Amino acid sequence: MTMLSRPVYGVLTPQTGKNHLLIADADGASAITDFAKKAPPGFFASAEIMYLDGPDGAKNVQALKALSPARFYQGPSIAAALPRLRQLLAESHMGLRLYVAGTEGLIGQIVQIANEAGIEYTAVQTEHRGSLARRVQCVHCKGITENVTTQPCTCAHCGLLLLVRDHYSRRYAAFQGVCINAEDPTEIPPTEEIFR
Amino acid sequence: MGINFRQETFRDDYSFKNSPEQIRRFPFPFPEDKYMYSVNIEPHVPGLKDTVFEHLFDVDEHYISEMQDRALVLAEDPLRCQSLPHMELAGWDTLELLMTEKAKSYPDLFTLTRDGDKWHWINRPLGIDDHFTFGDSSTLPYGPLEYITRQSQGDFAVLDQRDNNLWMDAGIVTTQADWSLDFDIGMNFFEWHAPVPLAHQMGVFTRALKFLMAMQQGQPSRRHNWTMTINSRLDTSPENFHKWGTDRATVTPENVGQKVHLRVEVQMFFRLPRSNALLFPIRCYLLKMDELVTSPKWARRFHRVLRDLPNELAEYKGLVRYRPTVVEWLSKYDDGAPTSAGLGPD
Numbered sequence: 001m002t003m004l005s006r007p008v009y010g011v012l013t014p015q016t017g018k019n020h021l022l023i024a025d026a027d028g029a030s031a032i033t034d035f036a037k038k039a040p041p042g043f044f045a046s047a048e049i050m051y052l053d054g055p056d057g058a059k060n061v062q063a064l065k066a067l068s069p070a071r072f073y074q075g076p077s078i079a080a081a082l083p084r085l086r087q088l089l090a091e092s093h094m095g096l097r098l099y100v101a102g103t104e105g106l107i108g109q110i111v112q113i114a115n116e117a118g119i120e121y122t123a124v125q126t127e128h129r130g131s132l133a134r135r136v137q138c139v140h141c142k143g144i145t146e147n148v149t150t151q152p153c154t155c156a157h158c159g160l161l162l163l164v165r166d167h168y169s170r171r172y173a174a175f176q177g178v179c180i181n182a183e184d185p186t187e188i189p190p191t192e193e194i195f196r
Numbered sequence: 197m198g199i200n201f202r203q204e205t206f207r208d209d210y211s212f213k214n215s216p217e218q219i220r221r222f223p224f225p226f227p228e229d230k231y232m233y234s235v236n237i238e239p240h241v242p243g244l245k246d247t248v249f250e251h252l253f254d255v256d257e258h259y260i261s262e263m264q265d266r267a268l269v270l271a272e273d274p275l276r277c278q279s280l281p282h283m284e285l286a287g288w289d290t291l292e293l294l295m296t297e298k299a300k301s302y303p304d305l306f307t308l309t310r311d312g313d314k315w316h317w318i319n320r321p322l323g324i325d326d327h328f329t330f331g332d333s334s335t336l337p338y339g340p341l342e343y344i345t346r347q348s349q350g351d352f353a354v355l356d357q358r359d360n361n362l363w364m365d366a367g368i369v370t371t372q373a374d375w376s377l378d379f380d381i382g383m384n385f386f387e388w389h390a391p392v393p394l395a396h397q398m399g400v401f402t403r404a405l406k407f408l409m410a411m412q413q414g415q416p417s418r419r420h421n422w423t424m425t426i427n428s429r430l431d432t433s434p435e436n437f438h439k440w441g442t443d444r445a446t447v448t449p450e451n452v453g454q455k456v457h458l459r460v461e462v463q464m465f466f467r468l469p470r471s472n473a474l475l476f477p478i479r480c481y482l483l484k485m486d487e488l489v490t491s492p493k494w495a496r497r498f499h500r501v502l503r504d505l506p507n508e509l510a511e512y513k514g515l516v517r518y519r520p521t522v523v524e525w526l527s528k529y530d531d532g533a534p535t536s537a538g539l540g541p542d
């Protein structure tokens with residue numbers, strides 16, 4: 001049985017409305033080009049695409065530009081795009097339709113930012129593409145480790161060896177990491193690459 | 197009546213223990229010789245003399261020491277008490293319920309005087325005497341939820357009810373069986389219960405949620421939950437797991453009696469009047485194995501429960517490392533005789 005705190009992702013589907021914001025990383029760009037095949041004519045004339053480079057740099061940028069959105073933004077990271085995104089969300093009022101495609105980390109963080117702007121997670125269209133790398137919050141020191149691909153992982157902040165649980169917090173946009181050898185610190189389980 | 201408050205610790209030298217009277221009133225949670233999850237909800241009706249259910253909110257000999265332990269936890273980690281902005285009113289509801297019930301149940305310990313929204317609260321065991329304006333947080337040293345739950349044993353979760361679900365949008369959690377309020381805050385009923393094995397498939401949570409959503413004010417309910425704790429530590433939090441986890445590896449046949457505790461939670465459900473939120477007090481009671489076996493019935497029954505506990509539950513509750521040692525120790529107190537019906541010690 002899958003963990004019920006984990007988000008469920010769908011397939012991006014065009015919504016009615018006059019104001020669309022599509023956000024993708026390098027892995028999610030292909031979801032937007034697939035989505036474009038289903039979108040009604042003229043859809044992108046009322047849309048902004050925000051493209052955020054992945055860990056391996058930019059990919060598929062030209063295909064997104066070719067959709068001729070009303071505005072196109074390319075930024076190096078979520079952190080860099082945050083001021084622009086916050087303003088867009090704050091000024092959007094009720095009519096904005098939000099779509100996010102890409103890695104779980106990207107989707108989680110955009111849903112988190114949207115929630116702070118008053119947009120419910122259920123109102124965000126999401127599609128997962130690409131890496132299964134996880135954002136992990138250490139339950140002990142509260143620090144977040146990005147792009148975790150191994151089980152267990154080492155907390156980038158306090159250095160504890162963490163079991164990466166499936167329990168997920170939307171508020172932190174992160175999975176929970178709990179010390180894996182707390183009962184016997186001399187036990188060092190083998191590290192496996194599993195979130196790829 | 198007069199409660200003899202014990203001066204004791206739940207950390208470092210672990211001087212916690214129960215008086216013989218407190219052992220007799222321990223809320224033993226097993227109606228049968230076996231245990232499995234179920235929708236074990238019953239009305240929370242006060243009046244049962246010499247049990248923890250004599251009053252709606254039980255105050256016992258550990259009160260002062262438990263409140264001191266809570267203060268230590270909060271000083272170290274303020275994230276143990278949180279309230280999303282829309283939960284302020286539910287905080288006042290909680291304060292009202294706890295103050296009025298405490299003053300009614302224990303008039304020699306607590307006094308509440310109300311003159312419109314000018315309230316006067318006296319808590320004698322903790323030496324508190326405060327005047328404040330109901331509804332105005334600036335007249336209290338903490339928010340209303342934190343103020344009153346720093347004076348009330350047990351953890352408290354406050355659930356907002358909307359979109360056909362309950363949302364954990366406020367709480368104070370310092371005596372928990374290994375879950376994090378900070379991580380779970382904002383989650384709905386199914387999300388915060390996600391890590392629990394088997395119960396989802398059994399339909400326990402769907403039925404329980406339906407019941408809770410329909411609850412009415414003035415008709416509280418309760419249920420039991422249980423686990424085990426090594427050393428009398430109240431704060432078995434995931435936050436500090438790397439500090440207390442090693443305790444689980446210290447159980448030997450010689451120290452089971454003093455080191456190993458049955459940890460029972462009396463969980464209650466109250467509908468709150470103004471906010472329509474649900475208040476979920478989680479009251480934790482600890483009992484040493486030496487104390488448990490003073491009741492031959494409890495000893496026999498708990499031996500059987502622990503021995504036959506499904507592995508999924510043992511794993512989830514974190515008992516795996518020491519279960520065999522404790523079962524072996526308890527077996528000396530189980531002659532195979534049948535156990536009587538009911539929860540009492542006989």
Ligand code: HEM
Pocket residue numbers: 233234235236237353355362364373374375376380388389390391392395400404405408419421422423474476509512513
């Ligand atoms: C609405 C109030 C409730 C709250 C706030 C609450 C909260 C929790 C939390 C935080 C956990 C720990 C989950 C984890 O592992 O992280 C838990 C466990 C559990 N809850 Fe609840 N719960 C509530 C009501 C109920 C009800 C009504 C039932 C069933 C009738 C129930 C059944 C359980 C069970 C079976 C477990 C596993 C406990 C164990 O094996 O030790 N809960 N609950």
